[in-house]
Amino acid sequence: MSEPDPQELGAEVVSGLVATNDDRLEMINAEYTNLCRDLNMDRQTELQGYETYLEVSQRCSMEGTASHWMCCAIYTACRRTSTPTVTGQNAVVKGNCVSLNNLLRCCKMSIYEFKTKIKQWCDMANLPQEFVNEIEDLDRKFSITFMLHKRFRIIMDMIFSCPPNEKKHSKYISLHGNHAHGKCSYIKLDDICWRLFLCAKNQKPSNTVDLVTSFNLMICCIDLIYNNVLAEKRTDLINPKFEGLPSNWTELDFRHNPHCILSNFCDMTEEAKAMKATTFRQIMSSFFQASTIYGNKDTMLGLLANENFERNLKSLNISYEQYVLSVGEFDERILSAYDAGEHTALNDQSLRPPVTPLTRKQDLPAQPAMAGDKFEPVHNATTNVKQLSAFGRITEPTDFVKQAGEEVIAKLLSIIEEIEQKFLAKYPSTEAKSRFQLAKSFFFYLLDQILQAEIRNKPDIDLKRLLVQKVSLVIFNITLMACCVELVLEAYKTELKFPWVLDCFSISAFEFQKIIEIVVRHGSHEGCLNRSLIKHLNSIEETCLERLAWARNSTVWDMIASAQLPLPTWLMVNLDRAAGALQIFLRKVYLLGWLRIQKLCSELSLCEKTPESIWHIFEHSITHETDLMKDRHLDQNIMCAIYIYIRVKRMEDPKFSDIMRAYRNQPQAVNSVYREVFMDINEDGEPKVNDIIHFYNHAYVPLMRQFVIDYLNVTPDASGRASDLQLSPHPKERAAQPKKVTQSHSLFVSQMSKNEIQQSPNQMVYSFCRSPAKDLQAMNEKVRGGKRMLSFGDEPGLGGVVEAKRQLISQVKAVMDDPDLQSAEQQPAVTTEGGVGGEGGEQET
Known part of the structure; x- marks a missing residue:
């Protein structure tokens, strides 16, 4: 095979010129x-x-x-x-x-x-980036409101009902509330409640920077309108099936007393009640003072009285219109003016769970039993906050950690105090102190868990010496605290997205990525970090590995400058038991690169041997031409590695445009990766960027051309390997950990090879599609202490166990359908607790 001419390796320039007559x-x-x-x-x-x-x-x-x-x-x-x-x-x-x-x-x-x-x-x-940031803020704010409206619609339907003489789903003639005067109708009740919430959240935007706080404010508005309906004795608007109604609400002599229904809709009742008593009351007081609403300012009743209702609706509309025009945002009243069916694309978008990062998918907790239901963002967020809030009782280091001594603990608390002051100065909300307190509680819990594990792994070491050594590590404490803050921000679904915490606490991405695996490993115990929070941590770890840690000012480049070049290959960092920080970082980068190469090649329908060849090209770009990553993105080098392989092999397809199209299907894909590739620094010190085609032609090919030609044109030896080039095999992931089906059953689902199943004498194993029903029967008897519970329906006398069977099967199926657990070469199996083994696989800290 003759060497291709250098010109042949160039990528086609995707021209966007449009001829206009x-x-x-x-x-x-x-x-x-x-x-x-x-x-x-x-x-x-x-x-x-x-x-x-x-x-x-x-x-x-x-x-x-x-x-x-x-x-x-x-x-x-x-x-x-x-x-x-x-x-x-x-x-x-x-x-x-x-x-x-x-x-x-x-x-x-x-x-x-x-x-x-x-x-x-x-x-x-x-x-300019400033305008791009405005668009992103606009998108985030509307997305939060859209998700809240879906929840609003459900709650309103639970509490209120449409009288028989009204049409429930009638569309509004206009958004201005110019309707005939009279009693409040069902449609107008819905209208005024939603307007009240929109105006309330815009009254103090700093208090509604996250989904959970906004939801609490929304149910405060609903609670107020509900109390006004009761006070007006509008029983025709009340849903009699609502469980939160007072027992005597239908009696003629019913007299309204303040009746709180927040607990009927909110898992975080105390937080919602605190908002009702403080922030919400302040907002309503300002509305009464500014004549935005009319009624009794002390009891906050009379809003729906015949003499007040129409002018309240009109006033709220005017107030909201002024706000929308002043900031140029979406008019969110439109959500109540149209049927949800008219927002099909937005529905699909909002009900789609966050994408699953490619790395460590095998370690994710199992999907919940109701995984078949659609993703519900508000419920997911409140669940996350509730789980983290369970650690709110921890207000200081644990007794175990305190064994490090008063001086060490005082230094630790001083570091935390300094971090807190930075956070309070930059977090734009009156909730900042409570948010940080929650993060601090989780920090104390994690610190205890991590240090306890260290002792278990080193039983012969002096306890106090180890505690003093670990607790005194300043960067460890700062990154762990920052990670806890990030988890709280993510749980509440704030507008502040990663890497905000890095900027807030002046932490490098390289240092931050070190803590993530440790937090995932020790924070997933007791269910405190659920699936969505772990996916979030995995995602931001990938962000550090793919881009942030390769920034020009990153400490990575100082380590590379002092390292022996070329950098170690995957094989070298994988076998090195005494690996340092740079080696462990490269180990993660190599695995991430391989997983993305596999996925892209699959999307492009390239033959099964191609990913291995592209892997070698990619690895060479990291080890020998490391500057190709400076201020750049891992995916840029992966796409170029795929294309240079295609050109050297003289393949007709795919084109570079096909590679970019396939790339958009990856979970981490963003347009800027191929639209804005760093090229150089201009005279003003500003970065010059161009598209990925330009980068490929003018930066990538000149550095990689000769290696790729030599590698792809050498004659393989008898083993099929290129003998005269030092090539490293592609990375391999650790085996998936067994996943617990439910908290109430000691049952796990895992992928096991035939050998593993045959070599498990101490476990009871049921292999799907292979094991006889008697194996499941024996497992049932063990779990239930001898009582029969389930079968697969191949024996008589099922009786009342059918429903129990269906429940467990659906729970197992939720795990089995999890794409993160799938493997073509392994067999799914259920095992009883007891012989599963340890964590398995090496995890570096």
Whole structure:
């Protein structure tokens, strides 16, 4: 096979140039002008938007409806201008007084389509990062509200009912509440409750930066409206099946007393009640003072009285409209104005659980028994917070940790105090102190668990000496505390996303990634870290390994500079029992790279031997051409490794565009990975970026070309290996740990090879699709102390055990259907507790 010419290795340049003739340009101009007239836009903003639209259309291929891209251009132009208000005091309105919802209506564009297109527009128009951050905030805020509305709808239907003479699902004629005066109808009741929540959450935005707090505020609003309905004796609006009703609510002499129903809907009742007594009351007091609502300000009743209801609804609408125009956000009243079915794409998006990272999937806890149900974000968040709150009773280091001595503990508490002050200074919420206290409680718990494990692994070492040594490690304490803070922020679903904690506490990504596996290992005991929180930690560990730890200012580069080059291969770091921090880091990077190579090759339908070859190319780029990773992303080098293999092999397909398309199906994929690849530093010290094609042609190929040609053109020896090149085998994951089916049964599901099953004399094993029913019967008798419980229906006398059987089978099936547990070469089996063995596999700290 002859060597390919250097020119042959170049990637095709994906040109986005669009040829526009005069007629087409005239049609575009006419459509754009008519759109701006409908929106009553000023001429200057109109021209700015049109110039940007034309400039982007000449550089990029705009797929889809032209008016949707015009919508993005207009929105961007409006958001980058402001209008002074008549209120004075230097107040301005963002968005040029153009309502986003009105813009979407004129462009016949759904909210989901806008959220998708505007992110692409930010890339294509090279908008500043500040504006990109605004778009991300807009997306996050609306996503939280959308998820809350789905929960709002469920709760309202539980409490209230539509009278027979009303149409429950009638759409609103308008969003302004201009309806006939009279008693509060069911539809208007829904309307005023949702408006009250929207205005309340915008009154103190710093108090609603997370999903759980916003949910608590929402149920406070529902609780208030419910009490107003009871006070008005509107029994026609009450759902008689609601379990939270007072026993005498239907009697003629019923007199309303304050009746709290928060506990009917909230797992975190105490936190919700605290909000009701403080923040919510303050917000309502401000509403009464500003005449945003009318009624009895002391009892907060009378809101639905005939003389107050209509003006309350109108006033809340006006207040909310002023807010929306001032900040240029979605008008979230639209959620109550339309059926949920009209937001199908948003429904699918919000009910999709977070993606599962590729690494350590085998160690994730089993799916809950109700895994077949759709993911419910609000319930998931409150469950996470509740689980972490269980450790809130721990307010100081445990007695075991205190054995390190008063001086060491005093130093530890001083470090925590310093971290807390940094957090309180940067966390934008009055809830900051309670959030940090929860993180601190979990920190004390984890510290105890980690140190107890150290003692178990080193039984001969002096206890106090070990405790003093470990507790005195400053960077360990800081990163562990930061990780606990990250878990609390994730549990509450705040707007502050990783790597915010790194910036807050001035921690390097390289140091932070070290603590994650330790936290996962010791925090998953007793169920304190559930599946979603562990997935989150795995995801941010991957973020550190793939990108953050390779930043130009990372400590990794100092370690590389002092290391013997080339860097060690996977085989070398895997066999090195005395591996240092750099070796362990590389071990994780290699495994992550291999898993992503496998997935991409599978998406591209490349033959089964191809991933191994691409692995060798990728590993060489890390060991010998390490600078290819500086300020760059692991996935950029993986995609280039795949493509240079394809070009050297002279394959017709896939094209680089196919690789990018396949990459978008990976759980970690973001557009910026292939749109913005670091190239150089300009004269002003700012990074210069270009697309991945440019990076491949001008940076990757010159450094990797000769190795790839030599590697792919050498003659393999008898074993099939390239004999004259030092090649390392691809990484292998540890075997999956057995997963417990339920907390009430000592049963585990695991993947076991035939040999493992045959070599388990101390376990009772039932192998699906292979074992006879008597094996399951024997397992039942052991678990139940001799009582029969389950069968697979191949014997008489099932009686009342059928339902129990179905429940356990569904629980086992939830685990078996878990894609993280699947393996083509292994056999699923259920085992009783007792012979499962230890943690298995080496986990480095």
